[in-house]
Amino acid sequence: MSYNVLIVDDSRSMRKVISKVLQMLKFELGECLEASNGQEALDILEGKWIDLILADVNMPVMDGVAFIRSLREKNICGDIPVVFVTTEANENRLNQLMDLGASGYIRKPFRPEEMGAFLSRIMGEKDGFRMGTSVEGCDF
């Protein structure tokens, strides 16, 4: 089974890095789509099936909080995991993301293998293979 992934980050470099990390990890990658902010991501999600969203928090136009709020309010994507890959350190903001239905967050900087372990747990849980470990947050 391969997964379609949407990477949402205003940094083109960071999008490239995440995409490369997924390939390095031998993540079963189908299509890898990119958006530079939440609004662009919503536009993509209207016409594409996505299995996993990896999103930044601090972005111009539409930030990560507004993005996930919009996803949930419009009931786009249902239970598709949304993982934030972020430098955000404000616990209130991170808790807000979790309350809005984020599957977890990965703090930058991160090591590829650590991102791999985190995503395995997230995708494992999605497919019914619960690992029994909290995946709320991950500080690398």
Place this chain on the structure above:
Amino acid sequence: MVLEWEPVLKDVISEILETMFFAMVEFQDCGRGDRCFDYESEIELQNHEGRIAISLQLSEEFARMITAGFLGIEENQVKDEDLQDSMKELVNMIGGGYHARINDAAWKLGIPRVWKIGPDPMHRAQAPVWLDFSFFEEPVGSAVLSYLPS
């Protein structure tokens, strides 16, 4: 909080460069920012009392090298937009790392900026003390934190 910025920034910069940019730098005693580098990136943390600006200057050669490491490409494949975008991401991570260490939810992280340093000194952040660092004894960059009350 701002008084102790040098050790915190050293720690944050080292961790990020080693983890995601595959480069280890050595810090010198604080300099005066009189060395001229090629690119500068900056991010602000803001609360109701004021702003903290974190500025990072790098030589083009070092910026190109770490961008190649970050993106997993050869140095000769690094385009100027890659270099500037990676410098923005680097200062973004530094700002986030600093924010995490001061652990104060009142501060809000801004959006990073980058520019090429021109001959006009107005294009460079002005500060009395800079944190200089080198790569294999070659000076490659400098960082500074400035606090600007509202």
